[in-house]
Amino acid sequence: MSKRTGKIFQWVAIALLVVLAVVLINRYGMATLQAQVERMGVWAPIGLFALRFSSVVIPALPGTAYSIAAGGLLGFQQGLVVVCLSDLLSCSLSFWLSRRYGRSLVGRLVGKQFMDRVDRLSQRHLERNFFLMTAFLMTGFFDFVAYGVGLAKAPWRKFFPALILSIAISNPPIVAVGASVLEGGKILLFLALFGVFVLSLIAGWVRRKEQPVEIEQR
Known part of the structure; x- marks a missing residue:
């Protein structure tokens, strides 16, 4: 599968998830969906945790879809x-696997079409700049x-604090x-959209910083 085909597949998958969510809400209503989630008990958060975790360790679908789903189904x-717990554990595992077993295992996990992204990121020497x-x-x-x-053989003591800080800032919006769909709060929605806007600015700044090495954002 080419990079272009993989990217098209990802966006199609996002569109299908959004359409499915809209159809379910229109057909059954949000209250009914909430009741279904409540009847699932602990299995609902466990299932979303597993989906988010697997999408990080084995990148397939954009994890953003699972973050939105978690807020919509479980509340903020x-x-x-x-x-946050899923990201903390999955990213820590990814870091450990790549450092312990190297490119051969990482290549099998992320796929050959995405391995060049990992290689170019490892060449950026991000471990030298905590904020970057x-x-x-x-x-x-x-x-x-x-x-x-x-x-890049970055020390754990530098990676882990950066991971915690990034999760604390990027996940809430x-x-x-x-959650704004579930809870119907206009203030929450405003803050969410403002946070997403800030994250987009950060992503744009990162793109400029990492040039001339070009990395596609999934």
Whole structure:
């Protein structure tokens, strides 16, 4: 599968998820969906945790979709806890795997079409600049960043604080987008959109900083 085909597949998958969510809400209503989630009990957050975790360790679908789903189905607080915990564990695992086993294992996990992203990120020497590493981890390709920093043999004591800071800043606005649908709060929606706007500015700044090496954001 080519990079272009993979990117098209990702956007199609996002569109299908959005359409499915709209159809379900229109057909059953938000209250009914909430009741279904409540009947699932602990399996609802576990399922979303597993989906988000797997999308980071084995990049396939954009993880943003699962963050929005977590906020929409679980509410802001519980959804944020699930997403943050998933990102913390999955990115830590990705970092450890790449540092422990190197390119051969990473290539099998991310796929050959995405391995060049990991290689180029590892060549950026992000471990030398804490704030630049944090900024990269706040973007949509943070899963590749975790692998790339691990391949660069960055020390754990530098990576982990950057990971925590990036998760604390970047996850709340995305989860709040989904939660605003569930909770119907205009203030929450405004803050969510403002946070997403700030994240887009950070992503644009990161793109300028990493040139001339070009990395596609998923």
